[in-house]
Amino acid sequence: MSTFRLIILILLGLGAIWFAWRVFMTSSMVRSAFSLLAAMAILGAMFLVMRAEFLAVLQIMMMATEMSIMAIFMMMYMMDPGGMGDMDMSHQKKASISMAVVAGMAVILIVGFSQWDSPIEKVPATAQQNYDLGMELMKRSMMIFETAGTSILVAMVAAAATALPFKNRKK
Amino acid sequence: MIELISVLIIGAILFGIGLYGALGQTNLVMIMMGVELMLGAAMLNLVAFWRYLHPENFSLQVFVLVGMTVMALEAAVGFAIATQRFRTKGSVEMEEASDMKE
Amino acid sequence: MMMWILILCLFCVSIYAISVVEHWSIYRHWDFMYPFSAFASSFVQEDVKPRMHDRTFLQTAPILFIVAAVLSVSVLPFAKEFILVKLGTAALFINAAFAYIMVSMVLAGWAPNGLYSMVGGWRFLGQLIAYSMPIVMAITSTVMRAESMDMTEIVKSQYELWNIIYQPLGFILFYLASLALAFLPPFDIPNSLGELSGGVFSEYTGKKLLIFRIGRLILIFSLALATANLFLGGWFGPFLPGFVWIFLKTGAVAISYFFFGRLMPRLRHDHSLEWSWKYGTPLALINILWVGILLLL
Numbered sequence: 001m002s003t004f005r006l007i008i009l010i011l012l013g014l015g016a017i018w019f020a021w022r023v024f025m026t027s028s029m030v031r032s033a034f035s036l037l038a039a040m041a042i043l044g045a046m047f048l049v050m051r052a053e054f055l056a057v058l059q060i061m062m063m064a065t066e067m068s069i070m071a072i073f074m075m076m077y078m079m080d081p082g083g084m085g086d087m088d089m090s091h092q093k094k095a096s097i098s099m100a101v102v103a104g105m106a107v108i109l110i111v112g113f114s115q116w117d118s119p120i121e122k123v124p125a126t127a128q129q130n131y132d133l134g135m136e137l138m139k140r141s142m143m144i145f146e147t148a149g150t151s152i153l154v155a156m157v158a159a160a161a162t163a164l165p166f167k168n169r170k171k
Numbered sequence: 172m173i174e175l176i177s178v179l180i181i182g183a184i185l186f187g188i189g190l191y192g193a194l195g196q197t198n199l200v201m202i203m204m205g206v207e208l209m210l211g212a213a214m215l216n217l218v219a220f221w222r223y224l225h226p227e228n229f230s231l232q233v234f235v236l237v238g239m240t241v242m243a244l245e246a247a248v249g250f251a252i253a254t255q256r257f258r259t260k261g262s263v264e265m266e267e268a269s270d271m272k273e
Numbered sequence: 274m275m276m277w278i279l280i281l282c283l284f285c286v287s288i289y290a291i292s293v294v295e296h297w298s299i300y301r302h303w304d305f306m307y308p309f310s311a312f313a314s315s316f317v318q319e320d321v322k323p324r325m326h327d328r329t330f331l332q333t334a335p336i337l338f339i340v341a342a343v344l345s346v347s348v349l350p351f352a353k354e355f356i357l358v359k360l361g362t363a364a365l366f367i368n369a370a371f372a373y374i375m376v377s378m379v380l381a382g383w384a385p386n387g388l389y390s391m392v393g394g395w396r397f398l399g400q401l402i403a404y405s406m407p408i409v410m411a412i413t414s415t416v417m418r419a420e421s422m423d424m425t426e427i428v429k430s431q432y433e434l435w436n437i438i439y440q441p442l443g444f445i446l447f448y449l450a451s452l453a454l455a456f457l458p459p460f461d462i463p464n465s466l467g468e469l470s471g472g473v474f475s476e477y478t479g480k481k482l483l484i485f486r487i488g489r490l491i492l493i494f495s496l497a498l499a500t501a502n503l504f505l506g507g508w509f510g511p512f513l514p515g516f517v518w519i520f521l522k523t524g525a526v527a528i529s530y531f532f533f534g535r536l537m538p539r540l541r542h543d544h545s546l547e548w549s550w551k552y553g554t555p556l557a558l559i560n561i562l563w564v565g566i567l568l569l570l
Contacts (some may be wrong), residue, residue, distance in 0.1 A: 002174070006173065006177065007175050009174060009177065009178060010177055013177070013178070013181035014181075014182065016185060017184050017185060017188070020185055020188045020189070020208055021188055022226050022231070023192065023204055023208070024188070024191065024192045024195070024196065024201070024205075025205075028203065028327065029200075029382050030327075030330075031329075031330075031382075032182075032201070033204070033206070034376070034380065036204050036207065036208065036329075037376065039185075039208070039211070040207075042213055043211050043214070043215055046178070046218075047215075047218050048220075048271075050178075050218055050219065050222040051222060052221065052222065052232065052235075053361055053362050054232075054361075054362050054365070054422075055218060055232060055235050055236075056370050057362045057365045057366050058236075058239065058365065058371075059192065059214075059239070060245070060369045061365065061368050061369035061372050062239060062242075064244070064369070064372035064373055064375065064376050064400060065372055065375070065405070066207075066246055067376075068375060068376055068379050068398055068402075069246070069250075069398075069402070070200065070203075070204070071379060071383075072379075072395060072398060073200055073250055073253065074200050075395075077198075077199075077200060077253055077257050077262075078198065078200070079264045082208075082220065084187075084204040088195060090195045090196055091195065091196075091197050092194065093195055095194070096190075096191050096194035096228035097191060097195070097248045097333070099190060099191075099194055100187045100188065100194070100195075101187065103186065103187055103190050104183050104184055104186060104187025107182075107186060108183045108184075109179055109181035109186075111176060111179040111180060111183060112176070113226070116175055116176070116223075117224055118172060118174060119172055119174065119175050119222075119259075120223065120225075120226055122226065123222065123226045124226065124227075125361070126360075126361025126362065127421065127423065128359050129229075129361075130361060130362065130422060131212075131423075132229050133215065133229050133232050133233070136229035136230060136232070137231075137233060140272035141230060141233045144233060144237060144269075145225035145233065145236070146234070147331070148237050149241040151195060151228070151240070151244060152240060152243065152244060154202055154224060155243075155247045155248055155249060156222070156246060158251070159247040159248055159250065160251070161251075161253035162248070162251035162252060162254075162255050163250075163251040163254040163255055163256055
C-alpha cells in the first residue's frame with residue numbers, strides 16, 4: 001500500500017513539474033495560465049493522496065477561478081496573447097536560471113541531509129479532520145484566521161482603489 | 172520516510188521553477204505566476220509535514236489556509252497594480268518600470 | 274446490484290426527458306424522437322476545424338466539461354446508501370466540480386480562434402464568477418445546519434423540516450444561480466442561438482458538440498439533483514421508496530428550469546452581473562446569518 005502511494009505521489013509530482021515547466025516555456029498566454037492551473041490542480045490531487053481532503057478540494061476549487069481570472073488578465077495586458085509573433089519575454093536569463101538552480105539544489109541538499117523523524121502512518125478520518133480543523137480555527141488560531149480575513153478585505157479595498165482611473169477627479 | 176523526502180524534493184523543484192519564472196520573466200502577470208508557483212510549493216511542503224510528521228497538529232493546516240489567502244491577496248493587489256500601470260503607461264512590461272524608483 | 278441498474282435506467286430516462294423538454298421549450302412542440310435523431314446526426318456531421326485553432330484545448334474542452342458534470346453527479350446520493358463516491362467534503366467538492374465547468378467553457382471559447390466563441394467564453398467567465406458566490410454560500414448554509422460536509426448528513430438533517438422552508442432565501446438564490454451556471458434561458462447570453470450566433474459553441478460541430486450537449490444535460494440533471502438533496506429533503510417522502518422520491522424531485526426541478534426560463538426575458542449581461550454582485554451575494558450572507566441565528570436559538 002505504501003509503495004503504491006509512493007508511486008502515485010511521484011507520478012503526480014512529475015506531472016506537476018512538467019506543467020510548471022510548460023508555464024514559462026510556451027508563448028501562448030492562455031496556455032501558460034491553464035498550465036499553471038493544471039500544476040496547481042495536480043498539487044491538490046497530491047494533497048488528496050496525503051489525506052488532507054479539505055485542503056485538497058479547497059485548492060482545486062480556488063485555483064480554477066484564480067487561474068481563469070489570470071488568463072483573462074493575460075489576454076488583456078499582453079502585447080501578443082496568442083503567441084503568434086514569437087516574442088521573447090524573458091530577461092537576465094543566465095542569472096535567473098543559475099539563481100533558480102542554486103536555490104533548488106540548496107533546498108534539496110537541506111532535505112537530503114536533515115534528520116527526519118520516522119513518519120506516522122495513522123491519520124484521523126476526514127470527518128474528524130474537518131471537526132478538528134474547525135476547532136483549531138475557532139479556538140487557538142482564531143486571531144490568525146481573523147487577520148487573514150481582515151487582510152483580504154483590506155486588499156480588496158486597496159485593489160479597487162488602485163485600479164480606479166486617476167483622471168476622473170475633475171468635476 | 173522516503174515518501175516525505177520525495178514530496179519535499181518535488182516541492183523544491185517546483186520552487187526552483189517558480190523562482191526562475193519570477194526572476195526571468197519581464198511581464199508582471201508572468202512574474203505573479205512564478206510567485207504563485209513558489210507559494211504552491213511551500214503549501215505542498217506544509218501538507219507533507221502535516222501528513223508525515225504531525226497528523227494531530229492542525230496549526231499546519233491553518234498555515235496552508237493562510238498560504239492560500241496570501242495567494243489570493245497577491246493576485247488581487249498584483250492585478251490592481253497591473254491595471255493602473257496599463258492605464259497610465261500602456262504596458263505591463265517590468266523592464267520599463269524603473270521609473271517607479273522616483 | 275439490481276438497485277444500481279435501476280438507478281442507471283432512471284438516470285438515462287431523466288436525461289432523455291430533460292432533452293425532450295428542452296426541445297419543447299425552444300420549439301414549442303413535443304418531439305419524442307428528437308434526442309435520438311440529434312444523437313445520430315452528430316456522427317455524420319462534418320468535423321469542421323477552424324484555421325489556426327489551439328489543438329490541445331479544442332480536444333480537451335468538451336472532455337473536461339463532461340468530466341466535471343459527471344464528477345458533480347458522483348458525490349450526490351441517489352438514496353440512503355446509494356452514493357457513488359462517499360466523500361467527507363462532498364459539499365465543497367460540488368463547488369469544485371462546477372468551477373471546472375467554467376474552466377472548460379473558457380477553454381472552449383479560446384480554442385477555435387473565433388471571435389464569437391471567444392466573446393462568449395469571456396462572458397461566461399464573468400457570469401460564472403459572479404454566480405458561484407451565491408452557490409457557495411447557499412451550500413455553506415445547508416452545511417451549517419447539518420454540521421457536516423457529508424451529503425448524507427445534509428440530507429439526514431432535513432428529516433423533520435426541509436431546507437426549503439428552513440432557509441427559503443438560500444433555495445431561491447441556489448435556484449437562480451444554478452440557472453446561470455447551466456446557461457439556461459434568462460441567463461443564456463454567453464451562448465444562446467439568437468445572441469453571438471451560438472456563442473461558445475458556434476465553432477463546434479459533430480462529435481465535440483455532441484459531447485458538449487450531453488455534458489450540459491448531465492449538468493442540468495446534477496444541478497437538479499443537488500437542489501433536491503440540499504433543499505428538498507433528498508430521499509425523504511411518504512409511501513414510495515427513497516430512490517423514486519429523489520428522481521421525482523430531480524425531474525420536477527429540472528423541468529421547472531425550462532418553464533421558468535420561458536417566463537423570463539433574457540437578461541442583459543451587465544444587469545445579470547450587477548444583480549449577482551450587488552444583491553445576490555449580500556442576500557446569501559444574510560441567509561448565512563439567518564441560519565446561524567436559527568441554530569443558536
